[in-house]
Amino acid sequence: MNAHVPSLIATEDSLPATLRAALERAADLARAEKAEATKRAYGSDFTIFRAWCADHGLCALPAEPAAIAAFIAAEAARGIKCATLGRRVAGVRHAHKLAGLPSPTDDERVKAVMRGARRTLGVAPVKKSAATADKVLAMVAGNGRGLAGKRDRALLLLGFALAARRSELVALDVADLEECPEGLRVAIRRSKTDQEGAGAVVAVCRGSIACPVAAMKEWLAAAGITEGPVFRRVGKGGRLLPGRLRAQSVALIVKAAAARLGLDPAAFSGHSLRAGFLTSAAARGASLFKMMDVSRHRSVDTLRGYVRDADAFRDHAGAGLL
DSSP: OGGGGGGGGTTGGGSOGGGHHHHHHHHHHHHTTSOHHHHHHHHHHHHHHHHHHHHTTOOOSSOOHHHHHHHHHHHHHTTOOHHHHHHHHHHHHHHHHHTTOOOGGGSHHHHHHHHHHHHHHOOOOOOOOOOOHHHHHHHHHSSOSSHHHHHHHHHHHHHHHTTOOHHHHHTOBGGGEEEETTEEEEEEOOBTTBTTOOOEEEEEEOOSSSOHHHHHHHHHHHHTOOSSBSSEEEOGGGOEEEEEOOHHHHHHHHHHHHHHTTOOGGGOOTHHHHHHHHHHHHHTTOOHHHHHHHHOOSOHHHHHHHHHHHTTTTTOTTTTOO
């Protein structure tokens, strides 16, 4: 996908040579427009579209609206969900945008096919199970004692206590952690809803049963980590490897912990820790605004779903009627 970015400065021959450095910087900024994960997803989606076009003798860039409409229909027939179909279209749109071409995805035929797909397939997301406080406590009670076990224990406890997204967890550096008498202050440098990097500092309380602060200190000490990435790979024989964990690793650690408890690992994901904190906090009657201090949600409406799930049977209107 980034190969198309230089087209943004394809007219450099008509501009003074003194602007070359500025134009190269402009290309760098254009590449930073989207998060790396988003760019990877768009790149993957456009690769799928381009391969489909090649199989059918069609041009992918620029693409005809009819080709995109047919592609959507073909993907829907394969059982691809609406959310993924929408991302496929966004990937095609982004490729045309970077190439300086009009986007064929704005054509009414493409929009009509997407509307039809939503009505036919439905748009309800598949919700993963929340790793609530009781589940997290059980997960960390049975994990291994080696270096990988200490890392996983710290990751599960901090991920829950921080209501963290998996990308936020793996992006943490030692410099982002500040211990204080009450617990930890954790600096989140960038997040899904803060792509411009304004940042936020989130308080993490100590625990009386399983303490995320103690678990973090134990992991860092055992691994000999004093700077750089907090969560890193551990190889065979408990050998610490360079480089930070990938976001997908968080999901795998959560799934493995769920499996040890006899739970279906397919029902859990990296988001389960964040959902579990919010569900548990809502069940204890925590203030929505206090929950937002931790989760950094910008909309109360999003949090109401967790509160509804936790309070589904509390003071139910139908209680005692039958």
